[in-house]
Amino acid sequence: MEGYQKSFGPLLTALLALVLLWPGSLRAGETEPALALSPPALVLKGIPFEVTVSGTPAQPLWLVLDGRRHALVFDGGEALVEGLVTGADHAALALVDATGRVLAEAQSPAIAAWLSVLPALLAIVLALVFRQVILALFVAICVGGWLGYGLAGERLLTSVLDSVNVHVLTAASDSEHMSVVLFCLLIGGMVGIISRNGGTVGIARHITRFVRGRRSAQTTTGLLGTAIFFDDYANALIVGNTMRNITDKLRISREKLAYIVDSTAAPVSAILLVTTWIGFQVGLIDEALRPLAGFEGSAYGVFLAAIGYSFYPILALLFVFMISLSGRDFGPMLKAEIRAVQRCGGQDEALTDREAIAEEASIDAKPGIPHRALNAIIPMTVLVLTTLGGIWYTGMSELGFPAGASLRDVFGNGDSFTAMMWGSLLSTLVALVMTRAQGLLSMDETAHYWFEGVKSMLLPITILMMAWALSSVNEALNTSDYLVSVLSDSLSPELIPVSVFLLSAFTAFATGSSWGVMGIMMPLVVPLAWAVLQHHGLAGDPAAMHLFYAAVAAVLAGAVWGDHCSPLAETTLLAAMASGCGLVEHVRTQLPYALFVGVISTLCAVLPVAYGLPWWLGLAISAGIMALGLRLLGRRAEAPEQETDVPTRAEADAR
Numbered sequence: 001m002e003g004y005q006k007s008f009g010p011l012l013t014a015l016l017a018l019v020l021l022w023p024g025s026l027r028a029g030e031t032e033p034a035l036a037l038s039p040p041a042l043v044l045k046g047i048p049f050e051v052t053v054s055g056t057p058a059q060p061l062w063l064v065l066d067g068r069r070h071a072l073v074f075d076g077g078e079a080l081v082e083g084l085v086t087g088a089d090h091a092a093l094a095l096v097d098a099t100g101r102v103l104a105e106a107q108s109p110a111i112a113a114w115l116s117v118l119p120a121l122l123a124i125v126l127a128l129v130f131r132q133v134i135l136a137l138f139v140a141i142c143v144g145g146w147l148g149y150g151l152a153g154e155r156l157l158t159s160v161l162d163s164v165n166v167h168v169l170t171a172a173s174d175s176e177h178m179s180v181v182l183f184c185l186l187i188g189g190m191v192g193i194i195s196r197n198g199g200t201v202g203i204a205r206h207i208t209r210f211v212r213g214r215r216s217a218q219t220t221t222g223l224l225g226t227a228i229f230f231d232d233y234a235n236a237l238i239v240g241n242t243m244r245n246i247t248d249k250l251r252i253s254r255e256k257l258a259y260i261v262d263s264t265a266a267p268v269s270a271i272l273l274v275t276t277w278i279g280f281q282v283g284l285i286d287e288a289l290r291p292l293a294g295f296e297g298s299a300y301g302v303f304l305a306a307i308g309y310s311f312y313p314i315l316a317l318l319f320v321f322m323i324s325l326s327g328r329d330f331g332p333m334l335k336a337e338i339r340a341v342q343r344c345g346g347q348d349e350a351l352t353d354r355e356a357i358a359e360e361a362s363i364d365a366k367p368g369i370p371h372r373a374l375n376a377i378i379p380m381t382v383l384v385l386t387t388l389g390g391i392w393y394t395g396m397s398e399l400g401f402p403a404g405a406s407l408r409d410v411f412g413n414g415d416s417f418t419a420m421m422w423g424s425l426l427s428t429l430v431a432l433v434m435t436r437a438q439g440l441l442s443m444d445e446t447a448h449y450w451f452e453g454v455k456s457m458l459l460p461i462t463i464l465m466m467a468w469a470l471s472s473v474n475e476a477l478n479t480s481d482y483l484v485s486v487l488s489d490s491l492s493p494e495l496i497p498v499s500v501f502l503l504s505a506f507t508a509f510a511t512g513s514s515w516g517v518m519g520i521m522m523p524l525v526v527p528l529a530w531a532v533l534q535h536h537g538l539a540g541d542p543a544a545m546h547l548f549y550a551a552v553a554a555v556l557a558g559a560v561w562g563d564h565c566s567p568l569a570e571t572t573l574l575a576a577m578a579s580g581c582g583l584v585e586h587v588r589t590q591l592p593y594a595l596f597v598g599v600i601s602t603l604c605a606v607l608p609v610a611y612g613l614p615w616w617l618g619l620a621i622s623a624g625i626m627a628l629g630l631r632l633l634g635r636r637a638e639a640p641e642q643e644t645d646v647p648t649r650a651e652a653d654a655r
Contacts, residue, residue: 109150192453240578
């Protein structure tokens, strides 16, 4: 025992002294409060950027940026400084005190501002030229990652490795992105089941009884797309999967189906009063209106007043029905329609397309079983009703289940991603139970064809993931900041709507995100439009408020127009996927139509209305010019007498 004490006594004494002296030693070692310097990961030359300094300093501090001192004013433990780099290849930052002592240093690479749009443009050009979407997106992501490192030569290999390990992985980690992925997979599985159990054949036969030919089939598709207005994602997936077999049977090209689906998805969701878009838009408008001095009115009132000035979404919907009812087409769409009419069968030929976004297995109905339309109608109805009910429930939950909540407020605050997953899951379960209850397929067969349906979605989901990754790369490169800087100079009030419309469209085209464009542009455009009106003494003048509403609508309309033209847009991908059409073919055939409507809406509605023409007259004139242009440019893909040919029940069964 005595030896034990001799051995460990000094050690215990030293440990005890250390514990007693520890707080004092900490206090003695403290010299400066901890300060954090947070520079941007990348700087664009000539574009202002912000540097954040956080901490609680005990003395005045300055931030030195390329030799210039900026005094720091801390508010809530943070200070923001706006910097600018013009010629250097990096932004050198230093945090200094009154004596000039450097407390912290950092630097960010700087690149020419125009390079920030290079990845998006590269993806678009490569996709259109080589018709290899995945390769185009991969190259664009790698180039964007390299630009993010300031084009450092030693970082080139790292940029290639980061394409999947960082950018795609980040896109896959987003909960809303995964909601869309799960929705697509479950929808694909449900379609696989109802295709094999004869449900899709049954519904096709029933709808064929009312479809009087190719015109009425296209019109029916457009009406269905307008009826499913509550969400653009659900719209594209439901309408495309429901009508694909019918349009194949009537030899309507997959390109035409994808165009109708795409042009009735975002436009109708953007302008109707009860959709998942409304809460997002009204929230952006409300946030942008708060700092405006002298403005009287609500965010929802501004949104309602701006609907009439949303020329492109309204005219795009109208043009769908012009195309469908007239039976006329022009450009690449006409060639696609001629190919579809001339082939012996629609579906099998369409599935051999090398560019098909979903190289789906041909899932035919099982021989020898009855083809009941209810086996498709009931799961689809469950999908729609559950999605609507889910949006209502999540919206009410977000609002706290108030007694007098309006339907617009409820749907505006609903969680469409959660509701879509609920709907797709329940519809899949209903399809499975109905199939087994009727003894149409064994459990092994049901599982097999569910996986066949899921498998058809793997390629489009891969493209979707890479498109999301490229979107995050564009965000890291501050692409939108550069595009917005184009309008940094003062504008006359009448030119604000058209300038905002064109810039929003180009930004959406380059980035592929209509919601992203709205989120970026709305907080900038609303104060800009109000400031310009104030500068000219027009703020609050009822005779000039149409310019303010038109500027707000131009953000939405431009975002939808650019979304329709871009192969990177999510709704473009989903419309092509649900229609079984090649993504590149969908973009090639839809682009002339989108440009046709967009140019007419710009020249005949946006500009004249800004100079005083009533909005309804601008819409009427644009509609008349579109009809005249379609009459002059378009022609039918078949002889007129074939339009009214109606398949008999025997012919439908034989097919």
